[in-house]
Amino acid sequence: MAPFCLSLTTFLLSLLLIPLSEQIQTPHTQLLLQMRKQLEYPKLLDAWNNTDDLCYSPSSPNLSVACNGSSVTELKIVGEKLAKPGEYDGHSVPGKTLSAAFVVDSFVTTLARLTTLKVLILVSLGIWGPLPDKIHRLYSLRVLDLSSNFLCGSIPPKISAMTKLQTISLDGNYFNGTVPDWFAALTNLTVVSLQRNRLTGPIPDSIGRISTLTGLVLSGNTISGEIPDLSRLNKLEMLDLRDNKLHSELPDMPTGLVTVLLSKNSLAGEIPPQFGQLDRLQHLDLSFNLLEGTPPAALFSLPNISYLNLASNSLSGSLPESLTCSSHLGFVDMSTNRLSGELPSCLISNSNKMVLNFSWNCLPVDTQHQHDSEFCHLSSMNEMGPRKKNRPPLFAIVVVGGILFVMVLALLVLFVYRRRNCHRAVVEQGLSPKPAPDNSAAGISSEFLANARYISQTMKLGTQELPTHRAFSLEELKEATNNFEQSAFIGEGSIGKLYKGRLENGILVAIRCLALFKKYSIRNLKLRLDLLSKLRHPHLVCLLGHCIDTEQDDSSVNRVFLIYEYVANGDLRAHLSEHSLEKVLKWSDRLAVLIGIAKAVHFLHTGIIPGFFNNRLKANNILLDEHLIAKVSDYGLSIITEEIYKHEAKAECQNPTYRRSPYLEMAHLEDDVYSFGFILLEALMGRAFSKKGAEHCLKELTEQRGSLDPAVVSSSQESLSIMISITTKCLSQESSRPSIEDVLWNLQYAAQVQAAADGDQ
Known part of the structure; x- marks a missing residue:
């Protein structure tokens, strides 16, 4: 008996020696701690170290746990590992994701044991891989938000079994396949948000x-086809189908809509008159489509409308003089259409109270930024012609055949010309039958580059036709620069040496020379150059051509030359007062320059897919022409120069004493909005800033103690306040920065306010 008592005593003592926290942890607390381990102990979850019952853990905007008794009902974790376009291809594991040891199936298995969860928000945690079907075991879930991770594959069909689900948000992931047609099985569903994924195919009628x-x-996404009939969705308030490939006519819309965003598609036909009956509508964006006809006058007088964007379509005709405008209307953009006639008085009289853009139409106002009336007349005739004239099929065949013959002949001449003048620059792809896989830093494969989607700027912006991009021979460049003599050398620029040259036809050019490495894929380089050549915009320095300098056997690359238009009026920094009081820009001119930069950056991000990000924005890369029009230089070079970065990064790892070149220093620049923030600050203050100096200066500005550039201090205080506010946001933490569209809107608003103040004076 004694040995038994002794053993029992020992056992009881051992229980007492176990830490109290391990004895009283609830099963759900243990599951949450297991999840923290699987998420690789994010710093945000350090707050869980201070309590034994996570139901009573401290809450914050990024972290909260709610319980019913000891059962977790709500879990919200918002981290910092943002998913960015091109960063995850579904196979490799980039730095922003959890490590290669993370197993999404094991994580969801642990998660699914929290069967009492009603709200699950796991955002920006670096979760990667296909989302397992077993997520449907969370049968009590009302809200599912897994945005800004690296989830890929198809959206699991078994989610359709989660009948209590009300909100599903999978934004900013890498889901592919089509939009699921089983959403209709979720009878309580109120919000479906799947933006910024890789979804294709049509929107299901269901x-x-x-x-x-x-x-x-x-x-x-890249969703195509028609917009389905949504007219029976009486509770629908938000419809956002922007930036897809939809190509139907506009259907009638549910009458309860508050926000309709359909820009950057290929929607055609006229705007239905029914849109003028959407009395709750506040925000309508139909820009960058192929819409025709005259916009319904009732759109402008909707009782709640505040934002109306019809820009970059083919709208024609004139608005009635009797047009009435809603008292809430604060933004109207009708630019780049074919509208004619007088502007209605309600738009003109309210121009001081609203942002109004009507450039590049055929209106008898601001004629410097309008087409002549013949442009709109001919465009309308071209559109109406095929509809009004029933030409015989044979005639049509002859016309089309003639056009095709001329095109083939022109292509043949161009091909022969390029073979003769740039023999060394054009390498036949057959010499490289099996190019190495391209694991680019931006995650852009050669196949993706070859099939990239372009958006015609001539159609979108109504701009004058820019020179075509062509291949140059090395001999042409040597002749233009007198064999690259020292007098032609301009400087290093932000990357590569820069030379000034004069072509045989007398045109001045800037030639950038980039040194490459022997392993650079010829085919890959040509694809990237072709992609870069498609970037045409009035506020980008025009890329006129390129030349590839190869070895004798044309199998490897030594150098690539990029030939740009020469912009002779200096850079933005040279026009700020600290540098030159003789040609200092006044505030309204600075705003015009900044708006031009923002338009260029917006095009780089959205005008071509894949977009161009991290474009080395800084004041001395913004050139001004003789009319003080801003032109962004050194854009998009990361897709050409990333092989340089890879080579130097490898050398640096192998040799700690290796001195990295300026190329590698530029490889990890901040994003464009952040970089643009420094340009905005420099425009306000007239001088450049370091990161630390910018923070100090912004603090002084917001406290009204800052020293503005003398050239701007007498400007409209409201305009300056708008600028200081958007500058502060651009230079804030990454997660809270505005989009480039928001920046552009604020700049245009600041310019409108300043123009009104100048008019009063």
């Missing part, structure tokens, strides 16, 4: 049967 739906957000 979406139009989800009578409970209040928000449908599918922007930033």
Whole structure:
């Protein structure tokens, strides 16, 4: 008996020696701690170290746990590992994701044991891989938000079994396949948000049967086909289908809509008159489509309309003089259409109270930024011609055949010309039958580059035709620069040596020379140059051509030359007062320059897919022409120079004493909005800033103690306040920075306010 008592005593003592926290942890607390381990102990979850029962852990905007008794009902974790376009291809594991040891199936298995969860928000945690079907075991879930991770593959069909689900948000991931047609099985569904993924195919008709739906957000995919019938969705308030490939006519819309965003598609036909009956509508964006006809006058007088964007379509005709404008209307953009006639008085009289853009139409106002009336007349005739004239099929065949013959002949002449003048620059792809896989830092494969989607700037912006891009021979460049003599050398620029040259036809050019390495894929380089050549915009320095300098056997690359238009009026920094009081820009001119830069950056981000980010924005890369029009230089070079970065990064790792070149220093620049913030600050203050200096200066400005550039201090205080506010936002933490569209809107608003103040004076 004694040995038994002794053993029992020992056992009881051992229980007492176990830490109290391990004895009283609830099963759900243990599951949450297991999840923290699987998420590789994010710093945000250090707050869980201070409590034994996570139901009573401290809450913050990024972290919260709610319980019913000891059962977790709500879990919200918002981290910092943002998913960015091109960073994850579904196979490799980039730095922003959790490590290669992370197993999404094991993580979801642990998660699914929290069966009492009603709200699950796991955002920006670096979770990667296909989302397992077993997520449907969370049968009590009302809200599912897994945005800004690296989830890929198809959206699991078994989610359709989660019948209590009200909100599903999978934004900013890498899901592919089509938009699921089983959403209609979720009878309580109110919000579907799948923006910024890789979804293709049409929007299923079944979406139009989800009578409970209040928000449908599918922007930033490659969804095609028609917009389905949504007229029965009486509760729908938000419809966001921007930046897809939709190509139908506009259908009638649900009458309860508050926000309709359909820009950057290929929607055609006229704007239905029914749009003028959407009395709750506040925000309508139909820009960058192929819409025709005259916009319904009722759009402008909708009782709640505040934002109306019809820019970059083919709208024609004239607005009635009797047009009435809603008292809430604060933004109207009708630019780049074919409108004619007088502007209605309600738009002119309210121009001081609203941002109004009507450039590049055929209106008898601001004629410097309008087409002549013949442009709109001919465009309208061209559109109406095929409809009004029933030409015989044989005639049409002859015309089309003639056009095709001329095109083939022109291509043949161009091909012969390029073979003769740039023999060394054009390398036949057959010499490289099996190019190495391209694991680019930006995650852009050669196949993706070859099939990239372009958006015609001539159609979008109504700009004058720019010179075509062509291949140059090395001999042409040597002749233009007198064999690259020292007098032609301009400087290093931000990357590569820069030379000034004069072509045989007398045109001045700037020639940038980039040194490459022997292993650079010829085919890959040509694809990237072709992609770069498509970037045509009035506020970008025009890329006129390129030349590839190869070895004798044409199998490897030594150098690539990029030939740009020469902009002779200096850079933005040279026009700020600290540098030159003789040619200092006044505030309204600075705003015009900044708006031009923002338009260029917006095009680089959205005008071509894949977009161009991290474009080395800084004041001395912004050139001004003789009319003080801003032109961004050194854009898009990362897709050409990343092989330099890879080579030097490898050398640096192998040899700690290796001195990295300026190329590698430029490889990890901040994003464009952040970089643009420094340009905005420099425009306000008249001088450049370091990161630390910018923080100090912004603090002084917001406290009204800052020293503005003398050239701007007498400007409109409201305009300056708008600028200081948007500059502060651009230079804030990454997660809270505005989009480039927001920056552009604020700049245009600041310019409008300043123009009104100048008019009063």
